[in-house]
C-alpha cells in the first residue's frame with residue numbers, strides 16, 4: 445500500500461527526512477540530528493526570507509555567545525522557573541569545577557539584556573531591535589522528532605527594547621505581521637492565538653502564538669511573539685534617562701521562529717511522491733531533464749543547455765544529464781520537492797518547444813522564446829495551488845463543540861482545531877490536559893462569550909487541539 449501522509453503521518457515524515465536528505469537522526473545525541481545538505485539549505489533559505497523581513501523592519505543582525513553564567517541567568521524568577529528542568533549546564537573547565545556554572549542558552553533574553561543595559565543610556569538609544577539566527581539548547585525529556593522537538597533547536601530570535609509600554613505593544617504587532625508575511629510566503633495557513641496565562645512564555649506579560657495543522661490533525665506551534673513589559677528590564681537593569689533626566693525601565697519584546705517552519709513546509713505541502721517546496725526556498729528551483737533517445741545526447745544538450753545556462757543566472761537550476769532513465773530522474777527530483785521541471789526531447793526541440801511541469805503535476809508546452817515570460821506565471825499558479833490546497837485542508841479541520849462529549853468525539857474522529865468555551869480556570873485546563881487536549885487560547889481578534897465545556901460556567905471561545 446502506498447505510504448501517504450494522511451494514512452500514516454509519522455512514518456511518512458520519517459521517510460521524508462531520510463530519503464529527501466533533510467536530517468539524519470543517527471547522530472549519537474538524542475534530539476540533536478545532523479542537518480543534511482538539502483535540508484539545511486532549505487532551512488537557511490527560509491531564515492533568509494525571515495531575515496529580509498526583519499531587516500526591512502529595522503532590526504540589526506548580531507550574534508551572542510552560547511553560554512550564560514548561572515548568576516546572570518538566575519535573575520528573573522519566572523523565567524528560571526519555566527526553564528529550570530530543561531537547561532543544559534557546563535559545570536567544568538577541564539577537570540576543575542566552574543565557580544559560576546554556565547547555561548547553554550535555552551533562549552537569549554538573559555544573555556542579551558545585561559548587554560542592553562550597557563548599551564542604553566538615554567532615550568535617544570532606543571528602540572533597540574536585534575535578532576540572531578542560531579542554536580538554542582533544551583534538555584527535552586519528551587520524545588524528540590526531527591525539526592519539531594529537539595535538544596538543539598535552530599532558530600531565529602528577535603529582541604527589542606523601547607521607551608514605553610505602548611511601543612512594546614506596537615512592537616508585538618510588528619512581530620506578528622512579520623511572521624504572518626513569512627508564512628504567507630511559505631503558503632502555510634496559520635491561526636494566531638493569545639496563549640492562556642499558564643502557557644505563556646516564562647517571564648512574559650503575554651504571548652501570541654502561530655499554529656498550523658499537521659496532516660494527522662495535531663497542531664504545530666510555528667512562532668511566538670512575547671510582550672515582556674519591564675519583567676526583564678528590572679532585574680537586568682535595562683533603563684534609560686527620559687527627556688526630564690529621570691531613570692525609566694525599558695519595555696521589551698522578544699519573538700522567535702524555529703526549524704519548525706521547515707517541518708511545517710514539509711508536512712503541509714508534501715504528498716505521497718515527496719516534498720513540495722515553495723519556489724523561493726527550494727535549494728534547486730528548476731531541474732532540466734533532457735530526454736535522450738538513440739544516442740542523440742549532444743543534439744538535445746546543444747539546444748536545451750543554453751536555456752539552462754540563461755535561467756541559471758536568475759534561478760537555482762540543475763541540469764540532470766545523467767544516464768538514469770527520465771522516469772528515475774522525475775522520481776528523484778519530485779521526492780526532493782523541486783518546484784519546476786523543464787524537459788525536452790529532440791522532437792520538442794525541433795518544434796521549438798519545451799515541456800514545463802510543476803510539482804503539482806500541472807504540465808504545459810512552452811515555446812522556447814516565451815520561457816522567461818511564462819515562468820513567472822507558472823510559478824504564481826504553482827503557489828496559488830499550494831496555498832489553496834493547504835488552506836482547504838486547514839479550513840476543513842476546524843470544528844465546534846458545545847459539550848465535553850462533543851469535543852472528545854470531534855477531536856478523535858475529525859482531528860484538528862476545536863472551537864469551544866473555556867472558563868479560564870486552570871482546573872478545567874488540567875482536565876482537558878488529562879485528555880491530551882491543549883488550550884491554544886483565544887483567537888486573535890475574536891471575542892465570543894461561551895459556556896465552559898468542562899464546568900459549564902461562563903467563559904469565552906477558545907481554540908483547543910492536540911499538539912506537537
Ligand SMILES: [Zn+2]
Pocket residue numbers: 866867868869872896897898899900901
Ligand atoms: Zn471551566
